[in-house]
Amino acid sequence: MPKKVLVADDDESMVKLISATLGYNERYQLAVAHDGREALDVAFRENPDLVILDIVMPKLDGSVVCRALKSSSTTAHAKVIMLTALTLPSDRQRAILAGADAFITKPFSPTTLLLKVVEMLGAEG
DSSP states (O other): OOEEEEOOSOOHHHHHHHHHHHHHHSSEEEEEEESSHHHHHHHHOOOOOOEEHHHHHOOOOOOHHHHHHHSSSTTOOEEEEEEOOOOOOHHHHHHHHHHSSSSEEEOHHHHHHHHHHHHHHHHTT
């Protein structure tokens, strides 16, 4: 059974890059959101195993979304990778305090992202 991955980023080219990185195969079932509010709606509907989440997004920022996901019994199990252009140590700390399981800065190596996804979901995922 494929693992469900939610990609939440307002930059369509980034969504396409992440989708291509994870591959179009049977390992992952991808869902996409383009703003924070949509990310929550999709997460509560799809119950993803992993959320790849930008911090700077319209409507709700990624830290708020992460906090909401981690505080809901429906989505608390989901692993969250913050993937962001914000690079300050305080940005990383804010993401971790919000409940993020990992933090990757943009630009990123697709291999690094893929390895982190495999680490989070397990070798079978």
